[in-house]
Amino acid sequence: MKKRMLLVICIGLIMCIAIAGCSSQAKESESKTAEKLTSVVDQGGNEVQLPETITKVAITPIPWASAMWAIDGGSQRIVSINPSAMAAYKTSFMPTLDPAFATISTAEITKDFTINVEALMNLKPEIAFIWNDQTAEAEQLKAVGITPVMLNYAENLEDLKKDLLLVGQVLGKEDEAEKLTAYHTEIENYFIDKKAELDSVSKKKVMYLRNSKLSVAGAKNINNYLLELTGGANVAAGLDKQWSEVNMEQILQWNPEIIYLSNFDEIVPEDLYQNKIEGQDWSNIDAVKNHRVYKTPMGIYRYDAPCVETPLMIKWMGSIQQPELFKDYDIRKDLKAFYKAFFSADLTDENIDTILKVDANS
Numbered sequence: 001m002k003k004r005m006l007l008v009i010c011i012g013l014i015m016c017i018a019i020a021g022c023s024s025q026a027k028e029s030e031s032k033t034a035e036k037l038t039s040v041v042d043q044g045g046n047e048v049q050l051p052e053t054i055t056k057v058a059i060t061p062i063p064w065a066s067a068m069w070a071i072d073g074g075s076q077r078i079v080s081i082n083p084s085a086m087a088a089y090k091t092s093f094m095p096t097l098d099p100a101f102a103t104i105s106t107a108e109i110t111k112d113f114t115i116n117v118e119a120l121m122n123l124k125p126e127i128a129f130i131w132n133d134q135t136a137e138a139e140q141l142k143a144v145g146i147t148p149v150m151l152n153y154a155e156n157l158e159d160l161k162k163d164l165l166l167v168g169q170v171l172g173k174e175d176e177a178e179k180l181t182a183y184h185t186e187i188e189n190y191f192i193d194k195k196a197e198l199d200s201v202s203k204k205k206v207m208y209l210r211n212s213k214l215s216v217a218g219a220k221n222i223n224n225y226l227l228e229l230t231g232g233a234n235v236a237a238g239l240d241k242q243w244s245e246v247n248m249e250q251i252l253q254w255n256p257e258i259i260y261l262s263n264f265d266e267i268v269p270e271d272l273y274q275n276k277i278e279g280q281d282w283s284n285i286d287a288v289k290n291h292r293v294y295k296t297p298m299g300i301y302r303y304d305a306p307c308v309e310t311p312l313m314i315k316w317m318g319s320i321q322q323p324e325l326f327k328d329y330d331i332r333k334d335l336k337a338f339y340k341a342f343f344s345a346d347l348t349d350e351n352i353d354t355i356l357k358v359d360a361n362s
């Protein structure tokens with residue numbers, strides 16, 4: 001009898017230990033899950049503890065207003081953006097997709113990314129996306145209870161995809177961000193697979209002009225990567241910056257065969273063809289003599305900055321620089337498919353003409 005009681009007691013103890021162990025493991029698992037859901041590592045290398053709920057977001061970097069809009073499926077959580085992002089919105093076809101975007105405040109952030117923290121506090125955002133070199137602003141935001149999340153100015157598609165995925169994590173929209181980045185990877189791989197053919201053809205000398213002050217894209221600009229990926233040779237690749245100001249003597253020496261004009265300035269091809277810019281003579285540049293100056297596209301944002309539409313920018317560049325090599329896609333058809341897939345938008349031919357700046361580039 002005593003032996004039987006001892007056996008029962010032993011079994012009971014073993015079961016208690018097992019249950020306690022399971023409970024401990026469950027708590028540990030719950031803890032890890034909670035930790036995974038409430039913290040991220042941003043592009044400044046900081047482990048960021050996210051608020052339990054995110055209902056209001058401020059966005060300092062210009063391209064990321066439209067990027068968050070794309071990932072989040074609307075502007076309902078955006079309370080403050082850079083004025084340059086709003087200027088891009090007003091000159092794009094995006095107002096037809098989201099008229100409410102026009103009501104977002106731009107008073108708290110300046111074009112040079114300075115944040116009026118006191119004014120921003122009035123909007124009560126839980127999160128503020130900022131550049132990864134805005135360390136002083138990050139401390140100011142944390143001091144008033146706004147969580148800063150740093151993004152990286154992408155120099156290539158890998159950087160860009162990391163930013164997109166981070167925004168998706170912060171917003172709880174991982175699937176949407178992964179869908180976008182998968183498309184980026186698919187298009188980049190298409191061009192990478194063409195590298196052997198690309199190496200066998202002559203590369204056009206290309207220059208990317210940001211504005212009439214002669215600021216050009218250098219080696220650290222994402223457009224340098226895109227130009228090379230699509231069969232161009234950036235004449236300013238020797239300049240180890242994102243943007244560098246040069247002079248007409250330097251441009252004449254480079255003598256680019258193709259010139260792209262950024263949407264960060266109102267300059268258009270006709271300004272170069274007609275020598276309308278005071279103090280600049282473009283008449284001896286091959287790209288001008290052969291009418292090969294192009295205004296870059298503008299969709300929901302400027303294609304010439306890292307953005308959700310960068311894969312379309314790549315295809316557009318390829319069709320201009322190496323049309324014979326990249327003739328197995330239809331850029332207009334691809335635009336329609338992209339905006340339908342990601343924004344449920346049915347583009348008209350007029351919409352596509354507007355995005356591709358057909359009038360300016362004719």
